[in-house]
Amino acid sequence: DQQVKQNSPSLSVQEGRISILNCDYTNSMFDYFLWYKKYPAEGPTFLISISSIKDKNEDGRFTVFLNKSAKHLSLHIVPSQPGDSAVYFCAAKAITQGGSEKLVFGKGTKLTVNP
């Protein structure tokens, strides 16, 4: 049972336009969400995060929106650049059975920004 879902495996946008990456979650106890970016043959790189006490967090060209009632978050990239082409993972912080913390990931969305 997947608790974090990224229903679009891929997205293609033109350079300069907005990229919108979506993520849904099922566990209402999740209170901290992150986006990671991953290039081929590299580990995920932290991009931006948001706490459930906020509904928006912005960092340069990247903005994450959180809709708690819909259990939905989205990552907006504007303007999109060819270097943004990568796989983007949505993740939520969860508590393990041992009381520690872990990240639960979605399957990722491959973003291609065309020049």
Next chain:
Amino acid sequence: ETGVTQTPRHLVMGMTNKKSLKCEQHLGHNAMYWYKQSAKKPLELMFVYSLEERVENNSVPSRFSPECPNSSHLFLHLHTLQPEDSALYLCASSQDHEWRGPAFFGQGTRLTVV
């Protein structure tokens, strides 16, 4: 450079071999993780160490054996693996308790079992 270093980057091993993956972090974090990424699947948590104590074993087969000798180093010992164990193995670290920051990942070890 994320401050988390994994070696080797690539590993090919036979099913009867024994090998180890190494992870080192220089961030002063007290929690370390092993994740597995198989094709077309989400990253799956394998093990969590907090303050050098294993606090999570996510139903991982015993042919994977983690070791955390100190808060900066994490190993994953591999023996008698199967071809389906071929995947990208990622190490991560974070501040565990009162954690409000991200986990940082290493670049991963691409493992191929032949």
